[in-house]
Amino acid sequence: MELTGAQILMKVLQEEGVDTIFGYPGGAVIDLYDELSRTTDINHILVRHEQGAVHAADGYARASGKTGVCLVTSGPGATNTVTGIASAYSDSIPIVVITGQVPSKLIGNDAFQEVDIVGITRPCTKHNYLVKDVKDLAYIIKEAFYIASSGRPGPVLIDIPKDLTVAKAKYEVPDKIELKSYNPTYKPNVKQLQKVVELIEKAKKPVIFAGGGIILSKASDQLTKLAKKMSIPVAGSLMGLGGFPGTDLLWLGMLGMHGTYRANMAVSEADLLIAVGVRFDDRVTGKLDEFAANATIVQIDIDPTSIHKNIPVSVPVVGDAKISLGILNELLEKQDFTDIDRQRKPWLDKIDHWKKSTPLAYDQSDIIKPQFVVEQLYSVTNGEAIITTEVGQNQMWAAQYYHLSKPNHWITSGGLGVMGFGLPAAIGAQVACPDKTVVDIAGDGSIQMNIQELATAVQYGLPVKIVILNNRFLGMVRQWQELFYDKRYSCTKMEHAPDFIKLAEAYGAVGFRTEKPSEVRDVLKKGLSIHRTVIMEFIVDREESVYPMVPAGAPITQMLLV
Amino acid sequence: MTEKRHIFSILVDNKPGVLSGIVGLFSGRGYNIESLCVAETNEPDVSRITMVSIGDKPVIEQIKKQLYKLINVIKVNDLTETEYVQRELVLIKVTAKQDQRAEILRIVDIFRGKIVDVGFEHYTIEVTGPVEKLAAILKMLKPMGIKDVARTGNIALPRNQ
Numbered sequence: 001m002e003l004t005g006a007q008i009l010m011k012v013l014q015e016e017g018v019d020t021i022f023g024y025p026g027g028a029v030i031d032l033y034d035e036l037s038r039t040t041d042i043n044h045i046l047v048r049h050e051q052g053a054v055h056a057a058d059g060y061a062r063a064s065g066k067t068g069v070c071l072v073t074s075g076p077g078a079t080n081t082v083t084g085i086a087s088a089y090s091d092s093i094p095i096v097v098i099t100g101q102v103p104s105k106l107i108g109n110d111a112f113q114e115v116d117i118v119g120i121t122r123p124c125t126k127h128n129y130l131v132k133d134v135k136d137l138a139y140i141i142k143e144a145f146y147i148a149s150s151g152r153p154g155p156v157l158i159d160i161p162k163d164l165t166v167a168k169a170k171y172e173v174p175d176k177i178e179l180k181s182y183n184p185t186y187k188p189n190v191k192q193l194q195k196v197v198e199l200i201e202k203a204k205k206p207v208i209f210a211g212g213g214i215i216l217s218k219a220s221d222q223l224t225k226l227a228k229k230m231s232i233p234v235a236g237s238l239m240g241l242g243g244f245p246g247t248d249l250l251w252l253g254m255l256g257m258h259g260t261y262r263a264n265m266a267v268s269e270a271d272l273l274i275a276v277g278v279r280f281d282d283r284v285t286g287k288l289d290e291f292a293a294n295a296t297i298v299q300i301d302i303d304p305t306s307i308h309k310n311i312p313v314s315v316p317v318v319g320d321a322k323i324s325l326g327i328l329n330e331l332l333e334k335q336d337f338t339d340i341d342r343q344r345k346p347w348l349d350k351i352d353h354w355k356k357s358t359p360l361a362y363d364q365s366d367i368i369k370p371q372f373v374v375e376q377l378y379s380v381t382n383g384e385a386i387i388t389t390e391v392g393q394n395q396m397w398a399a400q401y402y403h404l405s406k407p408n409h410w411i412t413s414g415g416l417g418v419m420g421f422g423l424p425a426a427i428g429a430q431v432a433c434p435d436k437t438v439v440d441i442a443g444d445g446s447i448q449m450n451i452q453e454l455a456t457a458v459q460y461g462l463p464v465k466i467v468i469l470n471n472r473f474l475g476m477v478r479q480w481q482e483l484f485y486d487k488r489y490s491c492t493k494m495e496h497a498p499d500f501i502k503l504a505e506a507y508g509a510v511g512f513r514t515e516k517p518s519e520v521r522d523v524l525k526k527g528l529s530i531h532r533t534v535i536m537e538f539i540v541d542r543e544e545s546v547y548p549m550v551p552a553g554a555p556i557t558q559m560l561l562v
Numbered sequence: 563m564t565e566k567r568h569i570f571s572i573l574v575d576n577k578p579g580v581l582s583g584i585v586g587l588f589s590g591r592g593y594n595i596e597s598l599c600v601a602e603t604n605e606p607d608v609s610r611i612t613m614v615s616i617g618d619k620p621v622i623e624q625i626k627k628q629l630y631k632l633i634n635v636i637k638v639n640d641l642t643e644t645e646y647v648q649r650e651l652v653l654i655k656v657t658a659k660q661d662q663r664a665e666i667l668r669i670v671d672i673f674r675g676k677i678v679d680v681g682f683e684h685y686t687i688e689v690t691g692p693v694e695k696l697a698a699i700l701k702m703l704k705p706m707g708i709k710d711v712a713r714t715g716n717i718a719l720p721r722n723q
Binding site for chain 1: 574575578579582583586587590620623624627628630631633634635636
């Protein structure tokens with residue numbers, strides 16, 4: 001039996017187990033939407049801007065561990081997805097973005113709502129397709145899901161011309177996708193891991209540096225087992241938070257520009273650094289030639305391009321984090337390490353000393369401190385909420401003071417740093433996990449970048465919670481201007497903002513505000529207890545800065561402290 | 563670190579957009595392209611791209627890995643790591659006045675070139691060879707007055723396999 005392109009799309013989506021699409025209709029996809037209305041087991045979440053659809057799919061993917069899906073129209077619908085796609089590409093998040101395209105015959109004629117979205121997104125997708133024949137459609141969609149979710153995951157875009165959505169073809173899909181030019185290496189070279197075992201045996205000051213790869217490959221248990229068995233302290237990248245229990249004694253906190261004192265010091269003094277699922281971003285390394293200068297560096301990553309890119313590595317291991325750490329644990333199992341606690345004591349004592357001498361800190365005052373809000377949120381939610389963030393100071397305070405303990409509970413635009421990410425991402429996460437508390441930690445600047453998605457949250461009854469740390473500044477840029485530009489606050493004052501309480505109400509959500517530290521906890525408790533979309537606005541100290549801070553380009557031991 | 567010239571022989575799926583992906587990778591990451599040559603192989607669904615690039619060791623290593631990361635790239639060979647043969651074809655339109663004609667023909671003969679077009683005041687010469695040979699004939703013809711040059715860029719294959 002022959003099916004239309006639209007029917008083929010829905011059928012493959014169902015076979016791929018897709019239960020939710022985030023999207024926005026338009027002329028080029030009207031036949032796809034028509035078919036969607038007849039498809040029973042796929043929910044559609046109508047966002048208010050296509051950028052929101054991609055961030056929501058991203059949030060959904062991270063919270064659920066599945067591939068997120070977006071559906072948008074041609075032209076502006078497609079171009080509006082670009083920021084979201086670039087963010088997912090930076091953070092290696094599996095999403096499939098389906099864009100409508102003008103009819104095949106019009107392609108190249110500058111037709112209404114035509115853009116070359118395949119050309120535009122080529123550098124920020126893992127792969128993309130312009131479908132030219134309806135016969136290829138089923139295969140391409142299946143291949144897209146396979147590529148998005150395998151190896152180092154990433155966004156894949158499929159551009160479907162309008163005429164193909166009504167053209168007919170026989171429904172044929174292979175059971176399994178095999179590509180001669182794409183075979184990710186999951187199983188590592190065991191000889192390389194044997195070298196790691198020897199290095200661990202010899203090391204006096206080992207540190208594990210865990211990144212987003214831990215979350216993506218679901219390697220938290222293996223990581224925790226390795227760290228505990230060998231008493232190795234663990235530092236995280238921003239993307240790796242939640243991959244190791246944030247309350248564990250071996251946890252060092254985040255590494256890098258706004259990392260903890262003990263994490264930055266430990267990595268700088270380590271004689272062995274085992275990096276897993278990281279790419280040594282410049283915000284992590286600071287000055288390259290002084291980064292982990294005393295350490296033999298082991299790097300485990302599924303993407304060969306991540307190895308030797310920024311940092312020379314002594315023992316490269318190409319492979320999946322979970323499989324590699326699993327094998328490493330097996331190899332270590334055969335060794336005798338009864339004496340390990342005594343061996344590690346001087347190193348762990350030193351780290352403990354750093355922790356006690358220079359903890360994360362801020363000065364209390366009678367004005368609300370943003371860090372205090374995050375600490376209270378952590379306490380009120382028992383550290384169990386799914387946290388999304390916007391970008392800037394709010395993101396760093398959330399990373400520092402919400403001590404995540406579980407994977408898939410931390411959803412932030414790490415690589416690209418997209419303001420306006422947190423609210424749509426929270427919507428996606430809430431759709432994936434309807435019974436969990438989902439909180440977007442936001443600033444007054446970035447929340448306004450995708451504030452329209454409040455309507456989406458309210459329409460679908462999603463009880464997303466938004467904590468706005470309002471300092472009436474673009475805080476992170478202001479902080480740089482304070483520290484490095486003699487306090488010339490060029491264009492960072494947000495003197496006018498909407499009344500967020502009234503705004504929440506106008507959208508059909510609930511709003512609370514406080515200026516008093518004594519009310520912070522009550523507002524959080526009250527806001528979190530309401531099963532509706534809620535904004536909680538905290539008027540915070542205007543010129544509070546994120547510390548520690550490593551100035552750009554400086555070695556990470558050179559931290560500005562409170 | 564010292565920069566070296568490398569010849570990459572890249573097998574790719576013969577599909578639209580694949581070349582654009584490779585060229586975009588080079589421009590986006592700031593790698594050099596000295597020459598680029600693309601055509602089908604004996605398998606019609608596979609194309610061979612021969613690309614000459616310059617870079618130090620870490621850059622060349624990244625280029626190779628980044629190329630592999632593209633979904634439609636099947637195989638990347640850095641020929642400079644092996645024994646290989648390389649050829650390039652050049653068309654040279656050179657001023658050929660009466661008193662220069664004999665000398666030009668002698669030069670073309672020495673380089674085993676061919677005259678492929680002739681006019682009252684010019685010859686167009688076809689020469690094939692490795693880069694050094696082409697540089698040599700261009701040097702010899704320069705005093706005659708070169709009007710135009712078209713080169714194919716390098717193509718290459720490993721010697722044994």
